[in-house]
Amino acid sequence: MATNLSTRTLSLRNAENFANTFQGDDLYFIFIGDSTPYANESTPPQIVETRESLDNALNSMIGLKRVGGGDVKLSVPRVNWTSGAIYMQYDDKADKNQLIEGNSSLNTKPMYVLAPSTRNVYKCLSNGSNSISSVEPTGDYATSNGIVSSSGADGYVWKYMYNIKDSDQFVDTEFMPVPTRNRKLLMNDSEESGSYSVQNESVVEGEVTTIVVTHPGTGYRDFTNVRTFAFETANTSEPDGSNRTIQVTGAFLSEVGLQIGQVASANMSVTGAQFSDDTFIQSVNDVTNQITLTKPVLSNSDGSIANTISIRTRIFIDGITAAPEPATATAVLGVNGSLQSANVTQFGSKYEDKINVKVFGTATSNIANLRAVISPKFGHGFDIGKDLYANSVSIVSKFGEIDSTENGEVPTDFSFRQVGLVKNPYKYGANTFLTSEQAGNTAVLNVSNYTQSTGKDLGAAVRQTTQVFVASGVTYDLNEFVFQGTSSTDYTAGGFVHRIVNTTLIEINELQGELEVGKILNGNTSGASRVVTQIVDPVFEPKSADLLFVDNRAPITRTDGQAETVRLTIRF
DSSP states (O other), X not given: OOSOOOOXXXXXXXXXXXXXXXXXXXXXXXXEEOOSOOSSTTSOOOOOOOHHHHHHHHHXXXXXXXXXXXXXXXXXXXXXXXXXXXEOOOOTTSOHHHHHHOBGGGTEEOSEEEOTTTOEEEEEEEETTTOOBOSOOOOOTTSGGGEEEOTTSSOEEEEEEEEOOTTOTTOOSSEEEOOOOOTTSOTTSOOOBTTBBOOGGGOOTTOEEEEEEEEOXXXXXXXXXXXXXXXXXXXXXXXTSBOOEEEBOHHHHHHHTOOHHHHOOTTOEEESTTSOSSOBEEEEETTTTEEEESSOOOOOOOSSSOEEEEEEOEEEEEEEEOSSSOOEEEEEEOGGGOEEEEEEEEOOSOEEEEEEEEEESSOSSSOOEEEEEEOOTTOXXXXXXXXXXXXXXXXXXXXXXXXXXXXXXXXXXXXXXXXXXXXXXXXXXXXXXXXXXXXXXXXXXXXXXOOTTTTOOTTOEEEOSEEEEEOSSSOOOTTOEEEEESSSSSEEEEEEEEEEEETTEEEEEEEEEOOOTTSEEEETTTOOEEEEEEEEOOSBOTTOSEEEEEEEEEEEEEOTTOOEEEEEEEXX
């Protein structure tokens, strides 16, 4: 058992801090690379972090695109609402890993969902005692402060968190974006979070959102048709002259086969046309079958027929709140008079952590135990990343926005198998980080003109292959190893042909050593042997960048008229 813990909040803040660095002076690039076929093309090989494997990834880059603040978003695994599933409910005592991953042993899914019909994101506050969800949640912040229910159809209660627009680029089959909040702002300050509909109006601090039954007890009874003698409105024995006493008929008690103490007990709720709201039982007389109420009878019957009342198990939420409207709940009884659930009917606000939930009913020995769940500090939806325990960052870039080749910077007619993220590469031939002042060609200049506010600059593409011009002769094979030296095992420089531009120009990646103009470039399989006439170096110094993330994928073939959206998700 571990005695220390790195919290999910630390992971969240690390993810947020990482995303924020894309707004600064550092240069980040998504790359595509590795044109060499796998041994088994249908099964990408696993990546082991060795110096060699990381260098190979850097050396096999073919093209890159700069990414900035607009291309980065906090994210969580996508959970589509589906009928027939059981979703975890928010509970401050629940294991956070189970809340966001589900519990396979209980066959439960995470506590949040993306509603397919509206693209609203909801957080489950109550799952109806582990019931199956059958009604897709609907409604937003304008509905009961964002708390929506399925009207008792499946017992679920949801909290609206935010809406994701149809055009959002950060949604894919596996992940969905999460808005971030400037936590330095006050809760009631107006704030928009990118393209997401986030409303502070629905954020309420100190709500009692759920009551958990920790022990159901037995012996609880509710009665909806308790016959009584005629009500009296006046009683001279009371100081104010009102009457607070009613009497249950012996005939009713005989019919149900119970004594008065088994039908009514102190602090249970009493309802009927003759009573005001929040009328409770003060005491019960076992001899006279009389019930004394906390509030007086409001009207008098003519006495010609017996009057009826309802007596119900009462749940009292006992806690400190500064709000005028306290939290309330109703009891739902099950078999053997057990307390099956407690449905919160009014959530209240501004409750402190210490809350006792009391049950008043007919049980005398096996008493039910309940526990209140209070919303997180500042309320559900204040810090959505924290609410959903987000610890991932998604980064999105599109290759082929200008045209398929990004103005000739990223070639087509090849397959790439690797994508990743690099930071702060050196300019080729230099020993310093690339800056706009050092940029020596159009591609890199375009990179420096990247627009942080929109995250889009169609010219921000970089070629990372070595262009080799050769004299006429036998054509090289695509993907073959070419070299300068005596053999494919004894060479001064070599690499793989990933593209044949024309009869005198090829592009090489995974270059080892330094090619020389005027020397023969040999093909290992084609038998080609041609003199190098000119070399155009890549934009970045090979292996110079910080490799932050790399992912082997099934081959993706680039063709004319095609664009590829690359999504990377990094988990902290």
